[in-house]
């Protein structure tokens with residue numbers, strides 16, 4: 267038993283952290299809220315150059331051949347900066363899914379949108395390829411042949427689309443149990459990736475709040491010296507610290523092909539969702555009205571957390587999966 | 596990362612499991628916080644010791660088996676899963692012992708540790724006083740120099756001393772320099788409770804067991820050989836003990852995993868009548884017990900790599916103590932109106948141990964430094980928030 271990342275994994279995380287600090291500051295996220303694509307462009311290109319977009323593809327398919335244990339740390343970093351990009355859908359869910367089913371996936375893959383999580387598809391308008399489960403058939407559809415109707419997410423950088431397409435559109439990639447199993451695995455990767463992003467987001471909100479309450483003075487001292495705020499933030503730290511190991515453990519289980527890996531993913535996602543929501547709630551309260559303003563960056567992270575907490579399954583539905591395996595058995 | 600157990604670790608687990616299945620009492624012992632129950636727990640402790648299971652991670656010469664930290668965690672998992680008795684030796688083996696290993700002289704180690712491992716000498720913790728709880732540095736009990744006798748004469752009172760009425764020895768903090776600033780001038784003394792000038796009075800706890808004691812000192816003698824870690828160094832020595840209390844050793848994950856298992860089992864028996872949302876609460880309990888388990892594997896890995904845990908052990912203490920309360924609360928909800936049936940009641944489910952356990956769980960956020968104090972520490976020393 268050894269629960270620690272190796273140096274290569276930490277180095278990759280640090281490299282991604284550095285790259286995103288440069289290419290995805292809060293202004294980038296803010297720009298994505300109102301630009302035509304909802305995306306960062308510069309950060310995506312830089313991540314593609316670094317190999318991150320194709321990281322989960324095998325080396326002989328032009329990828330980095332990384333497993334969940336490697337990419338989970340990368341995803342945490344994308345959460346930390348609220349990266350407005352389909353990194354979950356493309357790098358972690360779509361590309362490996364299509365590759366595993368024998369499709370030719372370019373490396374780096376162009377962006378991929380899916381209809382595997384909810385009824386709306388994230389960044390479908392800028393994706394080259396849309397992956398849809400249609401009955402028991404998994405299809406690859408060219409989004410330009412589908413009718414996309416823009417939805418409006420509270421996180422304006424999350425460009426969601428309702429998708430209508432002609433019966434039998436696109437090409438069938440897999441059917442029956444093969445499609446079902448591949449999609450189940452892809453959804454688990456999506457849930458784990460979202461969990462990792464939520465950890466990064468929660469840490470970001472905590473760090474930003476610690477900084478703010480240390481400098482904001484009322485009653486002649488920093489508001490962060492008030493115990494009521496200290497205790498809220500300590501509770502956030504507890505929530506994060508006791509969600510994180512479940513995320514890493516689920517990543518290990520996915521890589522190891524553990525028969526219970528889906529349950530482990532659900533443990534991770536439920537705890538990470540709850541931790542990030544707690545972080546958002548307390549971060550806002552500790553900021554006071556400034557945090558309630560559109561101008562303050564906090565809401566960029568908070569709204570992303572609200573969305574991701576319910577993407578790829580919310581805390582409750584994942585606990586339901588755990589209950590089915592552990593409690594009902 | 597390798598989240599599998601090595602063949603050695605697995606073999607160790609198998610050995611522990613086999614021994615426990617053959618030797619652990621099949622019925623829970625009466626509470627170790629009563630005189631009769633304590634005596635039965637001591638018999639059990641001696642049985643553990645004879646088979647070298649009482650202090651698995653200690654050196655062989657003191658009765659251990661030099662198990663690794665990981666193996667110790669495995670031992671704890673198996674121990675609690677087997678439903679083996681509470682450790683009435685815990686304040687010695689889990690709190691004092693790590694401090695003796697760190698600060699004790701060779702003579703002290705050789706004298707104290709083997710008898711502690713064998714449960715021949717039972718230790719209690721003498722820190723709190725009537726006017727010094729969270730503010731431990733406010734203690735007033737004092738030790739006066741007795742040069743002729745080569746030691747100290749102690750005066751004052753300790754309180755809330757767990758199982759003090761049944762123990763032989765007390766490790767405590769005493770003021771040795773009345774002029775020093777609050778955190779200085781304290782000394783960590785090892786006191787013989789049978790010494791002349793010591794009076795111990797048992798005090799009942801919330802559940803009615805005599806689990807607390809008050810200890811009065813009126814000139815009792817403590818020889819120099821029983822100063823642990825140097826005169827006036829008591830505070831820093833005591834901080835080492837609190838690290839063990841909040842961090843790894845006092846409450847290992849095995850205990851809470853075992854409670855989660857029992858809770859799932861209880862749900863199975865009660866689910867027909869229980870409110871449907873309790874299924875979610877049970878799943879949450881399970882997930883959180885797992886979270887603590889994996890968090891601890893990460894902590895131990897860091898320790899194996901040479902990093903000593905610091906203030907983050909406060910996060911740990913908050914988490915396990917709140918989890919324990921939540922799990923027992925869920926159990927009471929599952930039991931519904933039957934939850935109130937106490938030990939000894941004919942109709943009590945699981946012999947009333949859930950209500951008993953709930954009462955004990957409620958002390959978790961109080962002892963070992965209250966959770967308010969832990970949150971202060973976490974906020975200031977982990978997050979770096981301003982003190983004032």
Ligand SMILES: Cc1cc2nc3c(=O)[nH]c(=O)nc-3n(C[C@H](O)[C@H](O)[C@H](O)COP(=O)(O)OP(=O)(O)OC[C@H]3O[C@@H](n4cnc5c(N)ncnc54)[C@H](O)[C@@H]3O)c2cc1C
Nearest residue numbers: 720721722723728729755756757958961962963964965967
């Ligand atoms: C089951 C049990 C076993 C125990 N065993 C032992 C033992 O063996 N040996 C021993 O020495 N002691 C023991 N104790 C005592 C324990 O260490 C103290 O209860 C604890 O340190 C708190 O002190 P107090 O009870 O005096 O509460 P107080 O310090 O009086 O606190 C009362 C309330 O005020 C809050 N409070 C105090 N200061 C602050 C602050 N700065 N910020 C925010 N809130 C604050 C506390 O959190 C608490 O809610 C035991 C206690 C229990 C419940």
